[in-house]
Amino acid sequence: MALKLIHGPPNSGRAGLVRRRFTAALNRDPVLVVPTVDDVYSFERELCEGGAALGGAVMTFSGLFRAVATAGGAPPAGELTPAQRLRVVSLAIAERRDQLGPLRRSATRPGFAPAFERLLDELQGAGLEPAAVEAAAGTLEGSAYLGDLATLFDGYAKLRDRLGRTDSHRIARGAVELLCEPGDFWRRPVFLYGLDDLTRNQFELVRALAEASEVTMALTYEEGNAALAARASLLERLRRVGVAEETGTEPDPENTPAPLLFHLERGFGASEPERRPPGESLVLLRSAGARGEAEAIGAEVARLIADGADPAEIAIALRDPARRGPLIASVLESYGIATALEAELPVGSTSVGAALLALLAATLAEGSAADLLRFLRGPSGIPSGRVDWFERALRRRRIRGAAAALELWEEHHGGPPHDVARVREAAGGGAAALAAAIASLAATMASRPLRSEEDGPRPDRGDGLELRAAAAISAALADLADPVELAPPPEELAAEIEGLRLRVWSGPVEGRIRVADPYRLRAARFDHVFVASLQDGEFPRRDRGGDPFLSEPQRASLGLEPRRDVDAEERYLFHACLALPRRRLFLSWRDSDENGVAEARSPLLDEVRRLLEPLPGGEPPDPVEAALTRVRDLTRVAHPVAAAPSEGELARAIAARGPGADVAELLGVAGVERPVADRVAGRLATGRAAEAATRAPGPLANPAALDALAAVRAYGGTTLEGFDLCSYRWFVSHELAPQPLDPVPDPLVQGGLMHAVLERLYAERPGGDPLPRPASLGAWLGRGRELLGAVAVERKLGGHPAERAIVRRVEGLLERFLAEESGRAGSGFEPWMLEARFGEENDSERPALQIDGWRLHGAIDRVDRDPLGRALVHDYKTSGSVTPGAKLEEEAKLQLQLYLIAVAERWGAEPVAGLYHPLAGTSTRRPRGLALEEAADELAPYGLSRTDLLDREAFEAMLDDARRRAGEIVGRMRRGEIHRDPGPRRGLRGHGVCPPFCDFAPICRRDRAPAEPREAEGEEQ
């Protein structure tokens, strides 16, 4: 009977007008249609503000279609749920894949089904059926491509019908068709508000309803307003239907208490806008990094709430809330501020979803050991300590596949993890049983963190998301289990779950800060609005959006609307954001990422700046912008004390002032009163004590620890060297003995193999020579290879490519070393002792060596002796370079000198040299160390460096010096003097410098911790 239009710019009173007309029509059971479910709640609340309102209904467009169909006597039934629809699309693609031409390969890709489902939405929303797409295919170049789309569309429609189901688009078409048939079942007036765009089905419903009854539609449009140009075409289409009445609403400054905000909304997009001075109602936030931006917004929101703002009157608009919203919401939640993040996330981004996907990959597919670990570290109910040990075993055995990892788990624990057993058992019962089991498992996983002996703890922040994720997974899998044809087989189940998305928040938002995109916020108004992440390319977007399938000519041939003008649409959305706030608008952007890399801000900010006077002129910085801007740069690791938004942040802000900060005074500055002040002071005291306790363990004061160190019966050379290199490093690695997660490092494995093979080889003397000689070299090499193979088998090496590579490398080093040895004939020295042990152990040849109140033990790789009874000590190193005699102290080397002393004092031989052999050396592989000059002729085959040859006095002085240094180290050890003191004593090169191979810096915190106490330095001197 009538279509009435109300149009005007934002804040011109359209909502109030619609509300008044709706209320006036209550006796005719009117319907108000709004964009989102949240808007439904919000309008219902407003309608009831003056008391109960009887009659009328507020709903979304899909509700209207259903209401019309029901009124027309065809209530919809059997509608596919979103999960079922996507599954039907996937099955149709699989069924028709062989009939496809150009799309055949793409159709196998994981993202194809969701993308095609979006296209289907558009095609069906435009009222198209498969036959229409097929017909369009015949009229175009590239028709094979469109023909493929028609084939898939037809496959979907046939499968849907075969299952006896319908979908929301069929319901919509049915409603329109019912209205077009004779009969007058619909007489309710319909009002539409906040809808600035209509699909063809929606448009046709509006037209049909207008003929049957009365339709009033409120549009955001103003003649000549460039910011609203994107909505001109809808108005034109509606006018062509035939409009009974048009009401234009005028912008009303009274609707916005802040004149500056009214000015910004009115002026945006104008070619020659007026300007006005800035004011408090506009704030610019410039931050560094996404977290910095989230914290800057969080601090402002906390301040607004502290000043009395209602959280429901604060909104954060994001162009892409799924990408930017989770961090902002989590920062706000950490400040104790409840949020409603209106975004859809993949269920795989939650702990429950990720753990389920990992479990399925590890159990039912050819997953990896990492998948199994991901599941175990999620809400699997298995203690993390047990998972740590299991991960260590996996790494040390270099296990990569999930099947082998599960075998290892069963070996350790006598059976598979409980959830794995559940999945295996359910998989044997068929697809529907598996889907049902996974649905139940999702709920179990989400509830695990909440369980305890009694009622369990109250759900924490974040638990709500996990519970919703579990509910979404359970509901979707229940949908897929019935009808049974839709139940995915085990190998496809993970892909189905991966495709599921979850609304982070839905429902009433009372008491929460809404975080949403401009489309969802545009029908509402708030006192305070943040428009965040205003980055070039993000808002405004650069991508064209829309479906990836159809070109413009193809869209035209199908009768689809041309794609939206991206620039006009982005400006329309930003303008909608400018119209949202009543009191204050915050525009936020990042000028860099967390690493300081520059990021470009949105050009929309410059357009806002052009609405302010005076215009920028001259060099930056612009004084107007500077006055409006609150900055949070990379140096800001905590909030200012007086602006901390929560107790935790206040404690952090005070802690950031350093250990000397006066806590009581700062709490006074922040205006914090008891009991909050007491709690914050308590947290700081606990934190400081913990930090002090972990800063460094020494000097040790615990009597039990000191007694344990004093009770050490004998010390080894490498222990003393380790302490000399850095006492903190020694304490952690030697005394605390953390268990490494990774396999034994390759150099250690190599060294162990090499030493074992050389010991056995020299003991066997292949070919009869005590040392390899040119004539016996072949026999030495052959036997060496055999022994290497045998030792590798004994040590279970060779099952992994990395282990086989180690064995091959050792073989090469061995061959080269033996070849060199065979060229050293004529020294007169022959092997005398191999792995010569002295100490307390049973297999020691000699007792430990007593040195100045402490005892030395050890195992010398090899000692050679000449006919005069003089001894030559060998120490094999698998490194490429070794320490020359002059640098022994600088490089914290003691063992070689101590072994020379032991050979003299425990075996009664006269030591003439101690040599390190660099087995992995390349060009210069001569042994280094210290040797008596007087034995230089006999040692000539070793090609020693002149600097390593010492006269007797210097030689003995080096041994005495080593004895003295070792004694001092033992004394420091016994006194528990543990400090971060890398490198040799002061005055030598490398003092205070951490060796590059030490990876303890994260735990010793040398860079960040306060300087060592002075007495430690004094002693070093």
Ligand code: SF4
């Ligand atoms: S990083 Fe430096 S100070 Fe820390 S343990 Fe290693 S060597 Fe010592």
